Amino acid sequence: MIAPSELHAYGLRAKTASQTLAKASPQAKNTALLGMAERLRARRAEIEAANRADLEAARLGGLSTAKLDRLRLDEKILADLIAGLEQVAAMPDPIGEIEGITTRPNGLQVGRMRIPLGVVGFIYESRPNATVEASALTLKAGNAILLRGGKEAFRSNQVLVEFFRESLSEAGLPEDAVLLVPTTDRAAILEMCHMETLDLLIPRGGKDLIELVRREARMPVLAHAEGVNHLYVDAGADLEMAVRITLNGKVQRPGTCNALEKVLVHAAEAERFLPRLETALTATAVELRGDERARTILPQINPATEADWSTEYLDLILTLKVVDSLEEALEHIARYGSHHTEAICTNHHPHAMRFLREVDASLVLVNASPRFNDGFQLGLGAEIGISTSKLHAYGVMGVRELTTTKWIALGSGQIRE
Amino acid sequence: MIAPSELHAYGLRAKTASQTLAKASPQAKNTALLGMAERLRARRAEIEAANRADLEAARLGGLSTAKLDRLRLDEKILADLIAGLEQVAAMPDPIGEIEGITTRPNGLQVGRMRIPLGVVGFIYESRPNATVEASALTLKAGNAILLRGGKEAFRSNQVLVEFFRESLSEAGLPEDAVLLVPTTDRAAILEMCHMETLDLLIPRGGKDLIELVRREARMPVLAHAEGVNHLYVDAGADLEMAVRITLNGKVQRPGTCNALEKVLVHAAEAERFLPRLETALTATAVELRGDERARTILPQINPATEADWSTEYLDLILTLKVVDSLEEALEHIARYGSHHTEAICTNHHPHAMRFLREVDASLVLVNASPRFNDGFQLGLGAEIGISTSKLHAYGVMGVRELTTTKWIALGSGQIRE
Structure with missing residues (x-):
């Protein structure tokens, strides 16, 4: 004392x-x-x-x-x-x-x-x-x-x-x-x-x-x-890129505040994207959780609870949700995100621009890993942290x-x- | 209620x-x-x-x-x-x-x-x-x-x-x-x-x-x-300019937060500056107050009390102090100023630069009226105020x-x- x-x-x-x-x-x-x-x-x-x-x-x-x-x-x-x-x-x-x-x-x-x-x-x-x-x-x-x-x-x-x-x-x-x-x-x-x-x-x-x-x-x-960070995989996105970004965001250094915690995927891509993601994660220890719609595609993963949507795991856990539109993704992020790091994977220019403009987070990315929210990576030379x-x-x-x-x-x- | x-x-x-x-x-x-x-x-x-x-x-x-x-x-x-x-x-x-x-x-x-x-x-x-x-x-x-x-x-x-x-x-x-x-x-x-x-x-x-x-x-x-704002009149300053700035700072609109409230004058100029200032203020209703040294030059003005140094008058009152150096002026401003608007009248370049660098105020001026601390005057077009x-x-x-x-x-x- x-x-x-x-x-x-x-x-x-x-x-x-x-x-x-x-x-x-x-x-x-x-x-x-x-x-x-x-x-x-x-x-x-x-x-x-x-x-x-x-x-x-x-x-x-x-x-x-x-x-x-x-x-x-x-x-x-x-x-x-x-x-x-x-x-x-x-x-x-x-x-x-x-x-x-x-x-x-x-x-x-x-x-x-x-x-x-x-x-x-x-x-x-x-x-x-x-x-x-x-x-x-x-x-x-x-x-x-x-x-x-x-x-x-x-x-x-x-x-x-x-x-x-x-x-x-x-x-x-x-x-x-x-x-x-x-x-x-x-x-x-x-x-x-x-x-x-x-x-x-x-x-x-x-x-x-x-x-x-x-x-x-x-x-x-x-x-x-804390960073309750999302990746939204849009309809028509490059799914290989989406898998690569998800993997990097989740496993490259899971204990950091810019790690990826949730993936929202458009219904038009869910049936192709989710199994590919699961395969890519096989070699890792990542535990997948999902909403009901994700679990109809990947029935073996754990169900997500309401608490999952607002939890920063800082651990090898990733929660998945299927959405019907960019709007639904934006609403989900506005409700559960922590204004830290939010990313979209898309090939649709108006969607990229709308996501950039409307998402309220300290860094908003298009087609890149959330792990770039770091002073050195963004060119500041060093950082005291992320406000x-x-x-x-x-x-x-x-x-x-x-x-x-x-x-x-x-x-x-x-x-x- | x-x-x-x-x-x-x-x-x-x-x-x-x-x-x-x-x-x-x-x-x-x-x-x-x-x-x-x-x-x-x-x-x-x-x-x-x-x-x-x-x-x-x-x-x-x-x-x-x-x-x-x-x-x-x-x-x-x-x-x-x-x-x-x-x-x-x-x-x-x-x-x-x-x-x-x-x-x-x-x-x-x-x-x-x-x-x-x-x-x-x-x-x-x-x-x-x-x-x-x-x-x-x-x-x-x-x-x-x-x-x-x-x-x-x-x-x-x-x-x-x-x-x-x-x-x-x-x-x-x-x-x-x-x-x-x-x-x-x-x-x-x-x-x-x-x-x-x-x-x-x-x-x-x-x-x-x-x-x-x-x-x-x-x-x-x-x-x-509030603005407890000073003008420091340096040794070797253009005294005619100093009088003009003082007058403008005090009487152009005395009820505003960027009005001038105190003048600090270097001892080398006090005997010439203070009588000139008093003459220039004759036609106005400004009440002058001064420290002991100012009052040996202008004996008829009221003595300044300790409270005067930290008071924002928003009124036709101006308090004068004689100082021996730029350092003394800087120390006085650091102690009594309110980080609002501070000005120096000087012809000495190193003093101008030192005043600019060392005074901690929202606007620091050289050879200009403190009344310029205003969004329109500084080129912003409009202002919500002065932080x-x-x-x-x-x-x-x-x-x-x-x-x-x-x-x-x-x-x-x-x-x-």
């Missing part, structure tokens, strides 16, 4: 650091990022020791294999983190960038200048690599970050944050630009919701966390919620999405008539 | 309307806007009758002259509203616009598509013209709006909203796209903060309102708060700021390796 006042002191420290960071040179920020990369390389043993302790405790605590996998910092993940830090350092600095300058009839030049947000509060699950990725992106954007990671990763996070703080200090920047909440007590989340020093709160996790933060937070919230909140940044968030703009006006004595 | 459940039904009606509006054609939206303009022209008598009743009640209630002015819908204001509606109708439709399409190495084309927000809740003071302006902009952006105006303007608002709803209906659009909360009870504000059907809440008003909404709202909030919230839209908000983007991806069967 930690007293609320002590936690609020962390917010104040981050706020003070953010004021220096907003004015920091691109060079100083990049030096800190590269210093962190160097520490991940040179001091791997310390990270691995802390991570082993976390893994051991989690195993004793009975954590599932999938969750243990997310907790593990292996050689591959460390190499990816190092490459990511180097990439972020090499990116152009967004701060101070001036956009869209126009000259008004009176000669006043007006435009917008890109600026940091201030202090970002980040509440996330037990992937310790998120600690490094989120800190790197917020630093590049000129912000301070207050981290509250999952309790299973606490020892790993402590070492990683310590390395980041040393790198900041070495670069002449305030080490409080990266701060870890010194407790994994759930009450700390509520405290963060009430901190006046946070300019933005990013909760990443399940429905309960998102709802708690939405209700309690007094600052802007960019929720990173399912509509304002400010809907979808993948990189460095730019962690900044904002103010208006600027350059005059020569203009006054208003 | 109105039961909370009844108010929530208004939110649901707006939500339902917003779903149709998101898909509405540009032509239908523009027909509704022009229909409203036509009603303001043809049925002026009905508006004037309702406005007279509001004005009469307000006068009996002892409203100040300044507030009565804001409540009045005279011929000039109606003409401006008609011109504004015609301008908004003539603007390009932002919805469905596709931005920044790039092609990824695998051939996937990714970009963003502009979409509406959904339902905007708007809590504002007693200017009935805001009812028309806000409704026009949210409609153009494909949103529905739930309006909660000041009680003094209730009769005027009822007539204006009725005209808007007739215009929507005539254009084949759902009339619930523009809804007025049927009470001016303050409890309705709290209810709006808790409505799950609102996608954005815009409170426009004083500190108490903004704080209440920030604390209670469960949806994103774009606060439109002092940093996320999504910091500063003047027009049609585009009432929309967001989703990601789209156009493929030909791409899957993730």
Whole structure:
């Protein structure tokens, strides 16, 4: 337990650091990022020791294999983190960038200048690599970050944050630009919701966390919620492509929020598509569930319950439904989707355009796998996550999405008539 | 009094309307806007009758002259509203616009598509013209709006909203796209903060309102708060220009949030600038207040109290302070400013650039009047207000700021390796 006042002191420290960071040179920020990369390389043993302790405790605590996998910092993940830090350092600095300058009839030049947000509060699950990725992106954007990671990763996070703080200090920047909440007590989340020093709160996790933060937070919230993602296979679609996309969406990495969870297929294709899909899935461990109409074609699969339509499995389960029209698919997605990632497989141009326009999701795809909803895949270089909140940044968030703009006006004595 | 459940039904009606509006054609939206303009022209008598009743009640209630002015819908204001509606109708439709399409190495084309927000809740003071302006902009952006105006303007608002709803209906659009909360009870504000059907809440008003909404709202909030706005007169500035900007900022329209409230002058210029300013203000009714150093130069002016530095007067009062450096001015503004509008008068390029970069305000000006912080003046065509919230839209908000983007991806069967 930690007293609320002590936690609020962390917010104040981050706020003070953010004021220096907003004015920091691109060079100083990049030096800190590269210093962190160097520490991940040179001091791997310390990270691995802390991570082993976390893994051991989690195993004793009975954590599932999938969750243990997310907790593990292996050689591959460390190499990816190092490459990511180097990439972020090499990116152009967004701060101070001036956009869209126009000259008004009176000669006043007006435009917008890109600026940091201030202090970002980040509440996330037990992937310790998120600690490094989120800190790197917020630093590049000129912000301070207050981290509250999952309790299973606490020892790993402590070492990683310590390395980041040393790198900041070495670069002449305030080490409080990266701060870890010194407790994994759930009450700390509520405290963060009430901190006046946070300019933005990013909760990443399940429905309960998102709802708690939405209700309690007094600052802007960019929720990173679950993905109940659909593929709609249209009449006349390329069924081979539809099978390939379904397979990729479901099995390539089932534990991620951009994995495919439901397939809606037009009645005109169901009798050809569903058996082909079942055959293609034979070699995998995917469990199929279906509505009544799907089960008349694949009688051996389990029946879908009402709960199936709104469940994010994050597992090798896929639920199938036969629909009579694009409209029915759109209505189903509007009702059960979670505004995360929605895809259509079609050859019919008006249907592709209508699906693109009418589906309300952070990424809408035509003839491509939902697994592309990822900052690196969409060309941002890196991501802090995928916002399912509509304002400010809907979808993948990189460095730019962690900044904002103010208006600027350059005059020569203009006054208003 | 109105039961909370009844108010929530208004939110649901707006939500339902917003779903149709998101898909509405540009032509239908523009027909509704022009229909409203036509009603303001043809049925002026009905508006004037309702406005007279509001004005009469307000006068009996002892409203100040300044507030009565804001409540009045005279011929000039109606003409401006008609011109504004015609301008908004003539603007390009932002919805469905596709931005920044790039092609990824695998051939996937990714970009963003502009979409509406959904339902905007708007809590504002007693200017009935805001009812028309806000409704026009949210409609153009494909949103529905739930309006909660000041009680003094209730009769005027009822007539204006009725005209808007007739215009929507005539254009084949759902009339619930523009809804007025049927009470001016303050409890309705709290209810709006808790409505799950609102996608954005815009409170426009004083500190108490903004704080209440920030604390209670469960949806994103774009606060439109007060302007404690400064002009810093640098050493070596063009003093004639500085006097002209001060005069314009203070007296051209003192009751607005972008009016000038404080002047900070460098000690090197104070002895020449302050007497000139006083002379220039002789013909006006402006009351000057000053810190000790200002009063050694202008001994006859009133002393400034601590409260003066953080007060938005919205009146013919101006407070003066002598500072020793740009740093001191920056610190004073960071401490007492309200992130609204801040200006510098300088001939020194590094000082201009430093002021632009370091001052955290929705508009930062060099050598121009703060009165330019206005959607029309900055080239947006119209505005719903000036956001002092940093996320999504910091500063003047027009049609585009009432929309967001989703990601789209156009493929030909791409899957993730």
